[in-house]
Amino acid sequence: MYFSFIYFLKKIYFLFGLLFLLSCSPSEIVAQSALKEVYFPKNVSTTSRTINFQNKQMFKLSDIGVYASNEFQGARLNAFEKLNDSTITVSIEPENVPINNSAYYSFLIWAKEKKDIYLKFEYPSEYKHRYIPKIKTVDGGWQQLNKKNIVKNGNGAIVKLNIDRTPILISAQELATSKDTEKWINGLIAGKEDYARILSAGKSKFNRNIPVLDIYKGSKEKKPIVVLMTRQHPPEVTGFFAYQYFLETILSESELSNTFLENYRVLAFPIINPDGVDLGNWRHNGGGIDLNRDWSIYNQPETRNVATFITNSKNKSDGEIMLGLDFHSTYKDVFYTNKTRSKTTMPNFVGDWFSALEQNIPNYIVNEKSSDSRTPNTKGWFLYGHDAVGITYEIGDSTPKDKIELVGTVSANEMMRILTEYIK
Ligand SMILES: [Zn+2]
Secondary structure (H helix, E strand, O other), rough: OOHHHHHHHHHHHHHHHHHHHHOOOHHHHHHHOOOOOOOOOOOOOOOOOOOOOOOOOOOEOOOOOOOOOOOOOOOEEEEEOOOOOOOOEEEEOOOOOOOOOOOOEEEEEEEEEOEEEEEEEEEEOOOOOOOOEEEEOOOEEEEOHHHHHHEEEEOEEEEEEOOOOOOOEOOOOOOOOOHHHHHHHHHHOOEEEOOEEEEEEEOOOOOOEEEEEEEOOOOOOOOOOEEEEEEEOOOOOHHHHHHHHHHHHHHHOOHHHHHHHHEEEEEEEOOHHHHHHHHHOOOOOOOOOHHHHOOOOOOOHHHHHHHHHHHHHHHHOOOOOOEEEEEEEOOEEEEEEEEOEEEEEEHHHHHHHHHHHHHHHOOOOOEEEEOOOOOOOOHHHHHHHHHHEEEEEEEOOOOOOOHHHHHHHHHHHHHHHHHHHHOO
């Protein structure tokens, strides 16, 4: 009786095990077994939290003949109300709270006839106006609004604008949606498909694609790996611009880039948080979480999928992760580095790279802030999870484009030069 009961239990376990295996696709089984949790000194809860969605609509102030819309990807406008004949209250709210003060907004505005209006930007009291408006007309490019048209008003701002029948976009930063990003990478690798492949790292919470470029020449076997990431934080578009110049330089087919790609493999993630970007979020993903605090136990699908993709790629080609650069924006240009260097894959890289930047960019002084990551961000994930060099590459909110181009291009060239020299 006793033995047959054990036999029965074993049979049940076997059946459950079989069912479990059958319910997973082969790639999921590999993914789940390969991905390791990474220890950080201080953990932050990254269990999903509710986010508030905007009511997508056209706002009509018919009596003063002014209209606005948030009916496009990347928009953020929560309310649009007449205060008096020339002033409109523009209410902007984050997706949830608490949240970092990245008070992002983006909407279309137009009028029945040409007129000057005042937009009174209002935010919840704990947050304040941060971004200088960028304007895009239908036929023109983006332009930053002249600062003389912006007046601080408590935690908000009053912005003077001249509008007419043709809608203009007014946006905290230039709009760069998931669609724009996919279009950019498709153009970027056109004619280079033999060594630059667009793959998918999986889906976001709301089922958007997380693209990845897998770039190398010849065989990928045992090639050391460089990981490039960006857009964990949706409004950080200036960091994305630097990322674009950086990646374009790697794919420039110069003698240096060709040699580099014969010896190294680049995994480039151009949009890690596509839901956040398209929802016009201030910082979080569709799960209401700051993804750059989720690199320990990967509660969110975006971090889990990207970490799994990197781990599987590395394991399959027997390559080592050498360097991870994660592009962001903040108030000023700054490189956040880890203090721990000696036990990493490239103990001298940070020093070598920063002196090369100062030598090759006129009048440029690197602004470095160094400390080992405490909370689960990518910089710490590269260090603690891979003994690799991890750097958060931050561009200022208002750093001019020509400077971003210069720093983005030179930093890519110098990275390729230094890494190529290391293996000589
Ligand atoms: Zn950021």
